[in-house]
Amino acid sequence: MEKLKQFTSSSLFLPIVALAVLLIFNAVFVDGFLHIQLTEDGRLYGRLIDILNRSSSLVILSLGMTFVIATSGIDISVGAVVAISAAVVCTFIGGRGDGIPEHPMVLAMLAAVGAGVVCGIWNGLLVAKFKIQAVVATLILMTAGRGIAQLMTEGQIITVYYKPFSYISGTIPGNILPTTIFIAAAMVLLVVFLMKKTSIGLFVQSVGINPTASRFSGINVTLVIFLVYAFSGLCAGVSGLIESSLIRAADANNAGLNMEMDAILAVALGGTLLSGGKFYIGGSVIGAITIQTLTTTMYALGVSADQLPVVKAIAVIAICLIQSKRCQEIFDKWKARHMQPDNPEEKAVNKA
Amino acid sequence: MKNLKKLLALLVTGLMLIAAAGCGDSAGSGSASKAASGSGSGGKQITMGFSQIGAESEWRTANTESIKQAAKDAGINLQFSDAQQKQENQIKAIRSFIAQGVDVIAFVPIVETGWDTVLKEAKDAKIPVIVVDRDVKLNDDSLYVAKIGTDSVAEGKKVFNWIDEYMAKQNKQPRSGNQYNVVILEGTVGSSVAIGREAGFKDAMAAAQDGSKYNILASQTGEFTRQKGQEVMESFLKSDRDKIDILFAQNDDMALGAIQAIEAAGLKPGKDITIISIDGVKGMFQAMIEGKSNCTVECNPLQGPLLMETAKKVLNGESVDKLVYVDEGIFPADVAEKTLPERKY
């Protein structure tokens, strides 16, 4: 009982409920939704794997976005940075039809992630050092970024035929899960490690809640804000690798298109307020997976193309409503009425 | 090293781009190709103002190249302007063509509507206008003299007819049941191309003798991109992995994405599932050489020669059709290897 109560009042409760509702809906209405099978070449195959695979890049983006939003900023350039990163990795490896890379893939990957970090540093400088409003500062790269990516690819879609490039998003022979899931997990672990072993989390929250008081306490506010944008750039860089590897190509026009909005939505669904302050990494991760699940659901149900945006919008509204303050109050009241400790049914369930 | 230099150059250009955007001045005057070799149409040299929408894809680049080259060959002085995906830039460009007093104006409309005023200005200035590649919606169709472009309905029809023939020739049997199951990756919802291609396909299917042999199992938008094409195909395969016989992708990029999804599902693209798409970009030829796709119906970007020919006719006072379509071919996999080196885009 205690544990249940603790869980229902935790910050992760509502995001998890929203995701669970969606998954249950799928399990009921989509044939074989929960079905996972092992293919002949030893890979797990099924819709749930697809969801994890496709949500990875959004999960990674929303990690960076969570920190940015926690400092009461916003980074709307991540979609464009994804395109830049994708363009860099593909131009480095090159689109040779015979599948021979022009540069080693490791170098290309480092260059792509590096390009992401450079973009992040640019945003960080504008916001932290020059004190430009975050939306305006990142808008610059949002609009210019795709142009830069276009210039790199010379307006073409560069297709990479070098086989190992597909391993980033596909499955490395011998593994049963797509690499993306490992990359996303590694990024999440990195963040968890940073949260546990450093004070970045505390400083970010502190700066987001009250920058003046933070400065008066000796925190280098400029540095914290700068780092947060640089990290968001790093995340976008990694995300760009995945996005380009998925299609084995750099599509400067479409890579990461509208992903910044999805990332912001994921963070919001995760319970982090857009006004900054307290943030919930776990919530953002679940939020990102929820968004991808929603997209997959739409395809699985065969919602026709012209109705897709409307149905998706309705679902998003419903999810937001579940997590709204008012709903929380109603739920709390319900909980107070129905979850009395002297309720025999509950006790029985709990014991079992 | 070469790439590094390229990157540096890009970065610099990028910064300049930002600076330019900051100044709010982007009325692209573009690079005017002054090269007008030869005499062309005898006495006075023709000047054409041409507004392109920008460089969005390989296809568009080929389109631009074709027009530039054709102008050179025909001895027409081309005033080229790049609109960088903005209608306002195009309108500015057309106004400046009118002010310059060019002989004929051609443009690729970035959107379908909002052209009435500026085209009226052109008409008042007695400059004929030719619409290239995309469609426009006007209250008064006399504002332009001709539309040159691709016929998306015809493309859709060609797709079905080729499939029908191919299935019969190969004597392929449906993988399940007694009908061929078709899945369709549609283009961007509401775009004239997507609507035309779908209508053409369905019309041809309805009209065919053995149309009843085909069943459209699922149809969903892939937004003309590889990402979405792949993602949607992935979903199709989860539902009906062992039923799908034919994939019709409304452009090559979506098909290229879908091929990867089919491979991930443990099926052989081009064999287990017959794939046909539209556009004819190089990447598709590469895939066909590898045996991963079966056919692409060309959507011809090489509209330059036809445009120049039409322009000359108009200026000579000859009558032209309101709608002029370029030739479009069908390239099945067996000719891919031979054709690839000749492909210009």
Next chain:
Amino acid sequence: MANVLLEMRQIDKIFPGVRALSKVDFTLRAGEIHSLMGENGAGKSTLVKVLTGVYGRDGGTILLDGKETTPRTTKEAQECGISTVYQEVNLCSNLTVAENIFIGRQPKKHGFIDWTTMNKRAAELLQRLSVRIDVTKTLDHYPVAVQQMIAIARAVDVSARILILDEPTSSLDEQETQKLFTIIRQLKKQGMGIIFISHFLDQVYELCDRITVLRNGKLIGAYDVDKLPKFELIAKMVGKSLSDVQDFEKREEKSQPSEEMFLEASHIGCTGSLVDMDVAIHKGEVIGFAGLLGSGRTETAELLFGIHEITHGAITVNGKKMHIKEPMAAMKQKIAFCPEDRKSSGIIEDLSVRENIILAMQAKDGMFRHIPYKEQVKITDDCIKLLNIKVSSREQLIRNLSGGNQQKVIIARWLATQPELLILDEPTRGIDVGTKSEIQKMAITLAKKRGMCVIFISSEMDEMVRTCTKLIVLRDRRKVAELENEDISSENVMRAIAGGEG
């Protein structure tokens, strides 16, 4: 006997886990200034908020002019004629003065806001309070004191019959306070009922007619001012016997500074905020900066802590010349600073007490040398014990603490960094008598027992005189006098501030 304006009977208010008010009675007559007294957390603010419709009540009745009323929102309360000026100025700093005064009830003409009338009426209103400022400028142009006046002007304008003033003088200097009192007395003559909440006993005795004392959410009693001596009032507030309180008020013996110099600042200043200032601080010394608001006392503290950079002069710490341009540079020299405005530059309101306490220490260690959780807990618990901070748990959010306890947490934050110089800027503002005296004693003890240097800044002359071994008096952004030992007295300070020969 004046007629009764407001009667609150048997008011109950329950918060989750706390009974904030239990069966409290309160009566206000027309033409009376009535003080609500009690320590922090006694229930004064809660009672006021029940009256003004911020909180609903869980029991009891409110009679206004003998008629039962239940204001559900502040707007309804205003319509009933109940107006409030809160302790923390809650105006919008980016609106103009006039807009702030008329927000939500702008005079309209043809459905549009009538700016001319609005500005004219705002100016008139302020003139009545003898405040002459440009009402079309935004609020952030003016110091806190003026903002307070504007808040009062706004409250008075709403044809109010009951005016509630919650700590209105805590950020005002003597002159401004007197000006405010004149206005309050004027309003009283017009038959308004005024509820005055303040921690300044002298002001209460100077201004009020009656006093209602609350303690722990319970009514202790209502008394006429002239029948209740100060000591008895304090005894009732803190719930101790009279002799205890007298002991409470006894002075702590002052610290004896050592010869060793810790910090010396000569002719420091910063363009726009401070002209010229000299300080020499010895170990174990408690120095007071006296002066009016804006005289340069806070500005000096901010320069010493690196909030702003000095533009001229030099700072020497432990014999070495230092360039302090960031708070971190000051912290490395073991300087700590509790800022004047607790809410905007002290607390991180959505963080827990633990996080607030370890913040500065963690900042000093750097973000990659994380203090392990266990150690954080230990530091926090030690601080809570040492400073007697009243919290329900160390993970309680600081925003839910009373002002006095918030202040103690900020002090704890700095003590955790083991400073050698602790700067306390208005540490006792808006804090109850008990905590006030605790903080004063703490300053002296730190200097005496640990040999720490303390800079004490306060608007209350009494506590400065009681606490400091040296007083530096500032006027117009420069040092005008330095008082030591027996020279330290309120009169001498006043004279120095007034510009007489100190």
